[in-house]
Structure formats: structure tokens, C-alpha cells
Amino acid sequence: MTTFKILLAAGAITAVGVTGAAAGTLDDIRAKGFVQCGVSTGVPGFSFTDDAGNWQGFDPSVCQGVAAAVFGDASKVKFTPTTGKTRFTALASGEIDVLARNTTWTFSRDVDLGFTFVGVNYYDGQGFMIPKALGVTSAKELDGASVCIQTGTTTELNLADYFRTNNMSYEPVPIETNEEARTNYLAGRCDVYTTDASGLAASRAAFDNPADHIVLPEIISKEPLGPLVRQGDDQWGDVVRWTLNAMINAEEYGVNSSNVDEMAGGASNNPEVARLLGSEGDLGGMLGLEKNWAYNVIKQVGNYGEVFEKHIGSDTPIGLERGINALYTDGGLIYAPPMR
Amino acid sequence: MADTTQTYEPGTHPDLPPPMATRGPILWVRKNLLSSPLNIFLTIVSAYLLYLIVPGALNWALLDAVWDAGSRAECREIGSGACWALAEVRFGQFIYGFYPEHLRWRVDLTAVLFILAILPLLWDKTPFRPLMLIYSAAFPIIGYLLLVGGLGLEPVETTKIGGFTLNVVIGVTGIVASLPLGILLALGRRSHMPIVRTLCVMFIEFIRGVPLITLLFVASTMLNYFLPPGTTFDLILRVLIMVTLFSSAYIAEVVRGGLQAIPKGQIEAADAMGLRYWQSMRLVVLPQALKISIPGIVNTFVGLFKDTTLVVIIGLTDVLGVGRASLSDAKWQGLAWEVYVFIAILFFVCCFSMSRYSIYLEHKLHTGHKR
Numbered sequence: 001m002t003t004f005k006i007l008l009a010a011g012a013i014t015a016v017g018v019t020g021a022a023a024g025t026l027d028d029i030r031a032k033g034f035v036q037c038g039v040s041t042g043v044p045g046f047s048f049t050d051d052a053g054n055w056q057g058f059d060p061s062v063c064q065g066v067a068a069a070v071f072g073d074a075s076k077v078k079f080t081p082t083t084g085k086t087r088f089t090a091l092a093s094g095e096i097d098v099l100a101r102n103t104t105w106t107f108s109r110d111v112d113l114g115f116t117f118v119g120v121n122y123y124d125g126q127g128f129m130i131p132k133a134l135g136v137t138s139a140k141e142l143d144g145a146s147v148c149i150q151t152g153t154t155t156e157l158n159l160a161d162y163f164r165t166n167n168m169s170y171e172p173v174p175i176e177t178n179e180e181a182r183t184n185y186l187a188g189r190c191d192v193y194t195t196d197a198s199g200l201a202a203s204r205a206a207f208d209n210p211a212d213h214i215v216l217p218e219i220i221s222k223e224p225l226g227p228l229v230r231q232g233d234d235q236w237g238d239v240v241r242w243t244l245n246a247m248i249n250a251e252e253y254g255v256n257s258s259n260v261d262e263m264a265g266g267a268s269n270n271p272e273v274a275r276l277l278g279s280e281g282d283l284g285g286m287l288g289l290e291k292n293w294a295y296n297v298i299k300q301v302g303n304y305g306e307v308f309e310k311h312i313g314s315d316t317p318i319g320l321e322r323g324i325n326a327l328y329t330d331g332g333l334i335y336a337p338p339m340r
Numbered sequence: 341m342a343d344t345t346q347t348y349e350p351g352t353h354p355d356l357p358p359p360m361a362t363r364g365p366i367l368w369v370r371k372n373l374l375s376s377p378l379n380i381f382l383t384i385v386s387a388y389l390l391y392l393i394v395p396g397a398l399n400w401a402l403l404d405a406v407w408d409a410g411s412r413a414e415c416r417e418i419g420s421g422a423c424w425a426l427a428e429v430r431f432g433q434f435i436y437g438f439y440p441e442h443l444r445w446r447v448d449l450t451a452v453l454f455i456l457a458i459l460p461l462l463w464d465k466t467p468f469r470p471l472m473l474i475y476s477a478a479f480p481i482i483g484y485l486l487l488v489g490g491l492g493l494e495p496v497e498t499t500k501i502g503g504f505t506l507n508v509v510i511g512v513t514g515i516v517a518s519l520p521l522g523i524l525l526a527l528g529r530r531s532h533m534p535i536v537r538t539l540c541v542m543f544i545e546f547i548r549g550v551p552l553i554t555l556l557f558v559a560s561t562m563l564n565y566f567l568p569p570g571t572t573f574d575l576i577l578r579v580l581i582m583v584t585l586f587s588s589a590y591i592a593e594v595v596r597g598g599l600q601a602i603p604k605g606q607i608e609a610a611d612a613m614g615l616r617y618w619q620s621m622r623l624v625v626l627p628q629a630l631k632i633s634i635p636g637i638v639n640t641f642v643g644l645f646k647d648t649t650l651v652v653i654i655g656l657t658d659v660l661g662v663g664r665a666s667l668s669d670a671k672w673q674g675l676a677w678e679v680y681v682f683i684a685i686l687f688f689v690c691c692f693s694m695s696r697y698s699i700y701l702e703h704k705l706h707t708g709h710k711r
Contacts, residue, residue: 041655041661044669048665048669053430317670
């Protein structure tokens, strides 16, 4: 087996070359000069290419933040588009360093597949969209409805569970892609379209008459989405985790990309801010990063709220409300441990 | 005009034109559209369908279309038709993928050089053909250097190659590399040497028994498990190898069909002439067999070229991948029709040219069986 591997390795070396894997991920990344980040091949607001061909969105921002923390330069990141089927092998094999691809944090992915979810950057859940003309205000009134549902997904199972628990019946209209769902739903082939609430909002935003459709208040599943890394390299996991935490804490402390210079210059008397921005203590050193790592993240990428508003917030065509993704101080679930 | 009647010597009267009903457009309409009750009925139905579809399609695609806008919302304000502005704004992305903008001339140059390189292969009256053929043989190296860089050219990572360029690169490499491989496999399958024959049969049957997507998944994910951790083995290279192997198995079967159509007497005649195996194959059998196989070979190539879009499933941003990523931009979301029609046109142009060339080639080589 070993000889076989050596042979294969030799072939691979002659073909392209080898990146050393013995050192930690952080050292590897420093050596190669960029963070390799897996994103999705396209989810409105969460990851897409802009007109100039750069990956943008809520998920790529996490990676840009990590690049800013490691290199002080948010542009030192390369994106690998991954599909639902290739994402985990790409991460496990080391093709990418971090996966930020609206991936639901589940027990088996964390434990069995050998990944570490470093946090949650979006709390999603499955919802229902219906035409306003239907006159329904709650999912409990959907007995007997026909439902457009993507086949082979967890949403399909969640839907069956929900209707069974509530003693209701439904008629599934199986569809394959988001675009197909949209066409079927608008053509009236199903009364209800169900998928993750963020996806519903994004689809609805692109309708010609979005106001004619509503998303029902019931959310029937938990879909905590967050970035993940390979298990077993805790230093690298910490870097990604605390980059995300720094962005969340920055919003809580009122530090954003436009006032971060004044804040770092001592405009705030909050010691947490001073520690966050590196003017006090040496949190960066403990992570193996520069003292001003979090300053770079916030200066170049922004705090959590800024990133949210820029890509998926209420002023964008996606138009998502903060809802449960507001800071805990505003009644949401977004909460980061203190910088100390 | 003094004399209105003209007289002819017997036998010199010029032929009169045939009666109106048996010539010109009227005849054509009668013969082709109204020749039987069934055909009259079909004509009316087709005309009605065309009437239903064509005006709407024309309005949508051309008359009401918007060519210049910054987003889907702007498009909808200007006109109700297709929003081609998306294809226009992102034209570069659709064609070149993420290839750096200031280096895109290299892709263009590669395309021009490629056309020059295949010209002597496709057209036997190319000027300076022997010299040009040497250039054609060297083109893969030139093309590789231009696309990927090296020898003083700024290197470009292969992951940056995307859009339609990626489809063409995968398609052309697959086509060019699989034809010789396929011919060898076909010969091997008919060989009298048991080991060679068994290996060829196993290879062909295995590849034909497995869907291309499975092979692509093996290329993109499984190989990572076999190779030692940390080894990076260019994904596009892996895909190229898989696509080539895949289509070579199909080519092998098409060529085998051609080989079997050659009467045994041809091979025996070649043997009688004292030709060795390779000589008889090269001079007698293959020229005839390949000629018969042209429609099948081109059919496989057209299929292969369209199959290159499957790489979108393993996360490569080919032209479909670019389309998907573009549709996720909140600015352009909801323009699926425009994106897919645009991509369809790109593919149609390429595949239709291939099939026209195949017809030209068949006519040119169709000497022996003409009746």
C-alpha cells in the first residue's frame, strides 16, 4: 500500500507539485500567501459573482475576514465554488482551508464527518410562502394544500414531519431546483412553496409583484448555518472562530468600519474595545496573529451587522430582516463570548 | 410592331413555359404543403402553431428586449422583453470565466492559433500544408503555454479558466486526445492477442458502463482520498483525463463498427501484398473504416462537447456555472430564461458547425459508394 501511495505521489509531483501538510494549517496558509475558501456555486445574497467576476456575499465575507486577520489584507483569499456534493470532500482533503457555504451545523457532520463548526453566522429555518390571495395566515391552516418541495433534501423530511404532527394532509409537487420551484409556484401549480426562510425571501424579492406573496410566520426546522474547518487543527479553528466572534463583538460594542480608526485611537473607554482592537493586551499574539488582527477585519470587511446589511439586509433586494439573527442585546440569538 | 403573328419553320418553335400550375412557387406549395388531406391539415396546424409562437418569441427576444441596463429592475422599467443586458454586462465572464482581464488576449490568441492549427487537418487544400501540420502537432504545447503561462508569460492558475473557454478546452482536448486512443482501443479489441484484447474489452465495457458524472466525481473527490494528504493534483487536469478516457471508449466502439464493415477480403488482400499489420491497417483498413465511422464519430464528439457542462456539478465554473452564479446576484436574479437561451445559442453555433463539417467531409470522401 505504501509503495502504491509513493508511486501515486510521485506521479502527482511530476504533474503539479506538492504543498507541505506537516505544519499547521495557519503556517501553510502563511507560506502559500492566501486563504483557500470554499463557497457555494450561487445562493442569492449569500454567495454570487458580481459583474466584475469576483465572489461576493454573506459567506465569502467570512473568508475575507479570515484573510484580513491572517494577512491584514482581505483580498488574500481564493474561492473554490463547491456543490452540495463536493463541499465536504474538498474540505476533508485539504483542497480548501475553510468552508463558508450556508452549511447546516448538524451532529453527524460535526462528529462523524470530522469537521469543526466554529460558530453560527446565520440562523435559518424552513418556512412556507403562499400567495396572499389564499387568505391563509398560519401554516396550521394549510391542510390539504399542494406544496412545491425540493426532492431529496432535509426540507422534504421536515415537511412530512410537520404535517404529520399537526394531523394535516398535503399533496407534494416534487421539483428539482430553486428556479423550477419559482416557475411552478408562480404558475399556480402549487399553493405553497417551502424551503429555508432565507431562500424564500430571496426568491420572493425577485418576483414581479413581491407584495402579492407572504412568508408565513411558522418556522418548522432549525438550520444553523456557519463556517467550518477540518477537525484536529485547533489553532486554525480558533483563528476562524475568533474572526467571526470579533465581527459579532464589534457590532455589539458599536465598532464599525467607518469609526474603527477613532475607536482604536482611544475614542472608546470600553476596555473590551481596546482589547479587541489590540491597543490593550495581546489577544492577537495568543492566536499567532498580529496585534491589530481584529482591527484589520473590521476595517476591511466590517462588523457582523454591516456585512449582514450589505448583502442580505432589508435595504438589499434580498430584504431579510435581522429577526433571530439580531444581537442578543436586541432579542436575537447572535452572541459571542467576550474578548478577554 | 407591324407583324403580330410570327411564323416558325417546322421544328424551330421555342419551348413554351410549362403551365402556371405546374411550376414555380405554386407548384412548390401544392407539392410540399397541400399534397394530401393529411398534409393540408398538418400545414394548417403548423401555421397556427408558428403564428402562436413566432410573434411572441420575436417580441420577447428582439423587439421588446432590453440591451442596456444595470440590473433586472432597470430592465423591467425599460421594456417587457428579454433582458440581454445581463449577457452583455457579463459577456467576459460567460466567455472567459475568471481569467484575469488584462490577460484575456491570450485566450483570444489561443483560439485564433487553434483555428490555424486545425485548418490543415480539416481542409486538405490548405496552403503550405506539410509545414502547417508540424505547427498543428506543436499546438498543444503552444496552447498550454498561452493559457496557463510559463516561459516568461505571467502564470494563470487553472482554476481561473472558466466560462465557455473551459467548455471549449475540455471539449477540444477530449476530442483530440480521444480519437487516437479510441482507434487504438478499437484495434486492440479486435486483436488476436488475448491480453491486449481482454484489457481493451474490460476498459471499454467498464467506462461505458459508468455514467460520466460518476467518473467526474471520482476525479474531483475520490482521488483526494487515494493520494497522500496535501497533494494537489490540478482538478481541471483530472477532469480532462476522465473526459478523454470516457469518450475514447465510445469512439472505440464507433470505430469498431467501421472496422467490422470492411470485408475480410481487404485485410487478406493487404496480407497478400506482404504488408505488415500496421501497414495494412494504416494503408488499407483504417482509411475505409474511419470514412464509414464519420457520422458516428462526430455524433460522439457533439455529445462530448455538450457533456462538458456536467463539470458544473463538481463545482467548476464553466459557462453554466457562471450562469448559475450570475443568477444568484440579487441584481440579476430571475433572468434564467435569458441566461439559458444565451448559453444554448453558444452551444448551438459550435455543435451545428461540427455537424456541417461532418457532412462536408462525408460528401468529399463519398467516392467508392456513389451510385
